[in-house]
Amino acid sequence: MQSPSVTSSILIVDDNPDNLRLLSEVLTHEGYEVRKATSGSMAIKSVQTLLPDLILLDILMPEMSGYEVCQQLKTNPLTTAAPIIFLSALNDPFDKVKAFNVGAADYIAKPFQFEEVIARVRHQLALRSAQRELETLNSELEERVKERTQQLELANAQLLELAFQDRLTGLPNRTLFVQQLEKKLFKAQASEDYGFAVMFIDCDRFRTINDALGHDAGDQLLKNVAQQIKALISKLNILSRFGEDKFALLLTEPANQPAVLQLADDILKSFTQPFIIRERDVFLSISIGIVFANVRHTQPEHLLRELNKALRQAKLSGRGCYQLFEPSSRSESLQALDLERDLRTAVEQQAIAVSYQPIVNLQSGQIAGLEALACWQHPTQGAIQPGVFISLAEETGLISEVDFLVMKQAAQQLQTWQTEGLVATDLSISLNISPKHLAQNTLLRQVDYILEETGLRPQNLRLEITESSIVFDTEFSISVLQALQERGLKLSLDDFGRSYSSLSALQKLPVNFLKIDPSFVQNLESQPLNDSIAALIVNIARIMQMEVIAEGIETLGQLTLVKELGCELGQGYFFSRPQDAQATLALLRKKARFF
Ligand code: C2E
Ligand code: MG
Ligand code: MG
Numbered sequence: 001m002q003s004p005s006v007t008s009s010i011l012i013v014d015d016n017p018d019n020l021r022l023l024s025e026v027l028t029h030e031g032y033e034v035r036k037a038t039s040g041s042m043a044i045k046s047v048q049t050l051l052p053d054l055i056l057l058d059i060l061m062p063e064m065s066g067y068e069v070c071q072q073l074k075t076n077p078l079t080t081a082a083p084i085i086f087l088s089a090l091n092d093p094f095d096k097v098k099a100f101n102v103g104a105a106d107y108i109a110k111p112f113q114f115e116e117v118i119a120r121v122r123h124q125l126a127l128r129s130a131q132r133e134l135e136t137l138n139s140e141l142e143e144r145v146k147e148r149t150q151q152l153e154l155a156n157a158q159l160l161e162l163a164f165q166d167r168l169t170g171l172p173n174r175t176l177f178v179q180q181l182e183k184k185l186f187k188a189q190a191s192e193d194y195g196f197a198v199m200f201i202d203c204d205r206f207r208t209i210n211d212a213l214g215h216d217a218g219d220q221l222l223k224n225v226a227q228q229i230k231a232l233i234s235k236l237n238i239l240s241r242f243g244e245d246k247f248a249l250l251l252t253e254p255a256n257q258p259a260v261l262q263l264a265d266d267i268l269k270s271f272t273q274p275f276i277i278r279e280r281d282v283f284l285s286i287s288i289g290i291v292f293a294n295v296r297h298t299q300p301e302h303l304l305r306e307l308n309k310a311l312r313q314a315k316l317s318g319r320g321c322y323q324l325f326e327p328s329s330r331s332e333s334l335q336a337l338d339l340e341r342d343l344r345t346a347v348e349q350q351a352i353a354v355s356y357q358p359i360v361n362l363q364s365g366q367i368a369g370l371e372a373l374a375c376w377q378h379p380t381q382g383a384i385q386p387g388v389f390i391s392l393a394e395e396t397g398l399i400s401e402v403d404f405l406v407m408k409q410a411a412q413q414l415q416t417w418q419t420e421g422l423v424a425t426d427l428s429i430s431l432n433i434s435p436k437h438l439a440q441n442t443l444l445r446q447v448d449y450i451l452e453e454t455g456l457r458p459q460n461l462r463l464e465i466t467e468s469s470i471v472f473d474t475e476f477s478i479s480v481l482q483a484l485q486e487r488g489l490k491l492s493l494d495d496f497g498r499s500y501s502s503l504s505a506l507q508k509l510p511v512n513f514l515k516i517d518p519s520f521v522q523n524l525e526s527q528p529l530n531d532s533i534a535a536l537i538v539n540i541a542r543i544m545q546m547e548v549i550a551e552g553i554e555t556l557g558q559l560t561l562v563k564e565l566g567c568e569l570g571q572g573y574f575f576s577r578p579q580d581a582q583a584t585l586a587l588l589r590k591k592a593r594f595f
Contacts, residue, residue, distance in 0.1 A: 008125050009033040009050075013043040013069065014058040014087065019110075023056065026114050027121065040064030044072060047079050054124050056117075057104075059088035059095070067102050074103035081131075083124045087112065148543055152507070155540050162533045163497060166241040168219055169226040177240035177248050181300040184252060188293060197260045199249040200289040200307045201229060201267065204319040206245035209282065217277050221284065224275050232266055248307075257292065264288050264322040271320075287314040288322035301391070340396055342378060343389055347401050352376055354409045355578035358587065359430065359549060362563050362570050365595045367588060369428040369462065371571065372410035373578050374402060390434065400437045404446050407431050411461065413581050415454040423588050430462040430492060438465055438477045447484065458488030464515065466494045478508055485510045492549065497537055506544065514541045516567070518552020524561040538565045559595065 010032050014020045017038065024034045035052065037043040040061055047055070055073070059066035066086055073079040083105035088095065091109045099107050105127075106120050164176040172180070181198065188194045203225065210218035222245065229247060230239055242248040251260060268288065274281035289310030297303050306325040314323035346352055352374050359369040376384045393399040410429050417423040437443060451458060463484060481491055492513035493506070497520055520534045529535060534550070541548045550562035553572030562570055575594045576587060 007033070008054070009035065009052045010054045010056060010121065011035045011037060011043065011046060011052040011082075012056045013037045013040070013061075013066070014056075015039060015061040016058070019058070019087075023117070026117070030118055030121075032121075040066070040069040043069055047073060047082065051079060051082055053082070053128055054121060055082050055084045056108075056121075057084050057086055059086055059090055059099070067098065070099075070102045070104060081128075083128055085120060085124060151543050152540070155536060155543065159497070159533070159536055159540070162536065167527075169223055169241050171226055171230075171247075172238060172240040174240065174242050174248075177238065177242060177250065178300050178304075180238050181250055181303065184250065185293065185297060185300065185303075189295075189298070192295075194293045194295060194297075196253070197251045197290060197292045198303055198307060199251070199264065199291075199322075200242070200311045201247040201249060202287050202289075202311055202315075203245040204285045204287055204315070206284070209284065213277065213280075213282070217282075220277050221275055221282060224277070225284070225286075228270055228275075229267055232263070232270060260290065260292070261322070261324070264290060268320065268322065285320040287311060287319050289314055289325065290322055291325040339384075339389075340392060343376070343392055343396070343398060346376060346378075347393075347398055347405065350405055352402055352405045353580070354406050354413070355580055356410075356429075356584040357571060357578040358576050358584075358592075359569050359571050360575050360594055362550075362559075362567055365593045367427075367592060368569060369430060370410075370584065371430040371432075371464070371578075372406055373432070374406045375578075394434055394436045399434045400440055400442050400446075403431070403433055403437050404442075407446060407450055411450045411454045411456055414460060415456055417585065417588070418456070418460075422585060425457075426459065427588075428460050428462050428490070430464050432464045432466075432494065435466055435477070438480055439474060441476075443480055444483055447487065447489065451487075459490070462490045462492060462513075464492045464494040465511075478510075481510050485512075495551075497533055506540075511546060513547050513549050513569075514544075515549045515551050515571075516562075518572070521550050521552045521558055521562060521572070522554065525555075525557050529561060529564060532565075534562065534567075535565055538567060542566075 010027055012020055012023050012027070012034060013036075014023070015038055020036050020038065024036055027034050035046060037046050041064060043055070043057070046052075057066045057069060061069075066088070070084050070086075073082065073084065080103075084103065085106040085108060086099045086104045087108050087110060088099075089110040096107050105124055108117060108120060164173060165171070166173040184196060188196065203222075206218070206221075209221065213221075222241075226239070226241065226247065229249070233239060233249065233251075234253065236252050238250040238252065240248045240250075251263070268286065271284060271286050274283050276282070289307045289312075291303055291306045291310060293303060297306075310323045310325035313325075314321050317323060353376075354372050355375050356370040356372055358367045359371055360366065361368040374386055374390065376386075376389050378384050390399070390402070393402045410431060414423070414427070414429050417427075418425060433443065447461070447463075450456070450461070465481070484491060490513065491511040492515050493509065493511045494515045495517045496514045497517050514537060516534050516537050520532065520537065524532055524534055538548050547569065548565075548567040549569040549571060550558075550565075550567040551571050553559050553562060553570045553574045555574060558572070559570065559574055579587070
């Protein structure tokens with residue numbers, strides 16, 4: 001029990017002056033600050049002037065009973081907190097019950113023993129002080145939550161701006177363009193009306209101009225190009241800076257072919273005049289690829305792939321012209337079917353291999369973990385990029401098997417290394433899980449199977465899930481992530497910032513790491529550090545109490561900057577490219593220190 005605190009104040013209310021004096025002497029002697037009141041009304045006035053820490057209240061008083069005083073104090077929000085101990089010669093259980101009913105904290109029967117009074121007073125004061133501490137903690141917590149929400153809202157707004165806008169030209173960037181394209185396709189599918197077209201407008205030999213005139217002039221030129229194209233199109237259309245010197249144009253209005261080709265012609269013609277950059281005439285030509293949407297285009301990538309082909313065709317035909325995409329020849333669609341069949345066979349024959357890329361602790365420079373990446377060596381076409389076969393696997397429903405194949409091999413590999421004592425027992429392997437796989441009910445069973453088969457600890461496995469606003473909205477996916485965390489697995493959100501999922505969704509996600517997309521790391525050297533998206537992501541991670549992994553570190557300069565930003569972990573060609581198990585083991589055994 002707490003010892004009497006000099007600062008605790010007690011109000012004694014009793015119409016009997018002898019009681020009042022005696023109690024007051026005892027409690028003052030105990031070190032309390034004592035105030036006295038000889039009637040109910042005096043007590044109420046006194047409490048309102050200064051709230052005591054405890055009230056000792058007589059029940060039987062002539063003008064106003066202790067019950068009434070208690071009731072009044074308890075119904076007033078300003079005085080309700082002070083605990084009240086009744087003092088009374090009424091010793092009937094009925095009176096005691098009534099006392100508690102009107103809000104008393106305790107009851108002492110007269111004639112009282114001072115030891116008992118002191119013990120009960122101490123007890124009530126200790127309770128009161130614990131309650132106060134709790135209130136302070138609660139209000140501090142509320143304050144912190146409020147602050148955090150405000151910080152997140154601010155970061156959200158900044159991220160929105162940075163994530164969707166090209167800084168140089170002020171045009172929508174690639175991410176926003178792809179989103180708009182997706183929406184447009186979705187609408188077209190719903191209404192079965194595909195009356196729209198898309199263009200890629202690419203500057204010819206821009207690099208040469210950039211090298212000759214310098215980057216600043218190159219930037220100015222790109223701004224002028226953007227303005228010139230914008231002046232020729234209606235406001236309803238969406239012009240985006242899609243790549244360094246590549247623009248994408250979504251013609252949202254119902255388009256007939258002659259009108260679209262006429263527009264392409266007008267844009268090309270406008271480039272016959274020189275741009276004036278630093279008082280010099282600069283001639284720039286462009287090439288245009290055009291695709292008309294149709295029922296075969298179910299995803300933006302389908303349109304983008306054809307746009308690239310059309311653009312390549314335009315460049316091959318001598319640049320400075322446009323080229324309409326010719327619907328794929330029969331052989332092309334057959335090729336796509338072949339690839340799908342081959343992937344199915346590769347999965348059946350477990351012919352998907354794994355390569356490993358180190359994840360480096362940016363303080364110690366040592367390997368903290370490995371990321372397992374799927375590799376597919378096609379029997380006739382050679383290595384196929386994960387970017388190609390992973391999306392094919394997602395489209396064809398093979399993804400959960402591909403993920404599982406990689407998971408099995410990587411976990412078995414780690415187990416072998418561990419049992420042979422070749423690696424530290426806390427080395428973790430990160431596995432990529434497609435959001436499409438997460439949305440199925442196979443993942444938990446697969447993870448349990450792997451843990452059981454290999455005897456690895458859950459901490460040895462980390463799962464990376466690519467940020468995707470659509471999938472994470474489902475309660476089911478979130479519940480799977482929670483179940484994984486309950487099993488002790490750590491989770492990373494991969495490619496964070498690339499497709500921009502809303503921060504409110506991020507708040508719901510139980511993840512431990514944010515992986516900054518390589519594109520943001522690679523942009524670091526070209527702008528002030530504090531203005532970078534990477535800095536914003538680190539900030540978000542701090543607020544959410546997550547750690548940050550910077551992906552795609554290729555140069556010492558980038559490494560220095562991500563360290564300066566406070567990223568805990570890093571990954572990239574600067575340290576090591578993904579390699580097979582043997583080369584990875586050699587790296588691990590060397591206990592490589594990368595800086
Ligand atoms: P990710 O999970 O973000 O993996 C990192 C990718 O960045 C890898 O590409 C890696 O080779 C590449 N990378 C690493 N360091 C650098 C660097 O310094 N510069 C650049 N430019 N790139 C770097 P990779 O192997 O082509 O994989 C591409 C994506 O395919 C992965 O991105 C991941 O989303 C997906 N993927 C790979 N394996 C699997 C898998 O088993 N299952 C699933 N669902 N997806 C996978
Ligand atoms: Mg990954
Ligand atoms: Mg990534």
